[in-house]
Amino acid sequence: MATLLARHAQRPGALLPLLHDVQDALGYVPADSVPLISEGLGLSRAEVHGVISYYHFFRSTPPGRQVVQVCRAEACQACGSEALMAQAERLLGCAPHATRADGAVSLEPVYCLGLCASSPAIQINDRVHARVTPERLARLVSDMAV
Ligand code: FES
CATH class of the missing domain: 3.40.30.10 (Glutaredoxin)
Incomplete structure (x- = not known):
């Protein structure tokens, strides 16, 4: 997560690309990554959670095999x-x-x-x-x- 945050933190509009990278790496966006992303990008947890839940593409639980x-x-x-x-x-x-x-x-x-x-x-x-x-x-x- 630290590597992904470092890659995106200084970019404008970093949230969506970062969430894509997290899901590519893990298969989903774990709930415990929300505070890290929030802090790393200077956004509220509600903003991060709102984007994850708005886009059907993002999973909050691990996918099947x-x-x-x-x-x-x-x-x-x-x-x-x-x-x-x-x-x-x-x-x-x-x-x-x-x-x-x-x-x-x-x-x-x-x-x-x-x-x-x-x-x-x-x-x-x-x-x-x-x-x-x-x-x-x-x-x-x-x-x-x-
Ligand atoms: Fe575009 Fe289904 S509507 S692929």
Whole structure:
């Protein structure tokens, strides 16, 4: 944390890049990092917490060993992402915004993966998948072996 704070502390608008770096490093932004970030950037704890809770992207708890993200933004919604999310929930045994009890997988809604022209899109771990049909989602989840 000290290294990340040192990297960002003097930059204007440092909070978001710092939170991204923390989540990249740890997989989430731990609650006990909020006071450190607050002090390091000269912001109130409420400001830091407010940004973490406002952006769906940031996690406050550790993710599962694998992460499935289903795009819920407009283009993907128009192409069936709500049904894909419901299917993913059934196939993974995991509610949206949650991690399965065994820690194997997290299911997260996200708001645009940059593949709007090829909707609906999902991301499994670091790999994005475009034009995902129900059949393709079933194959992808099966290949995850969760
Ligand atoms: Fe889903 Fe952009 S709206 S990828």
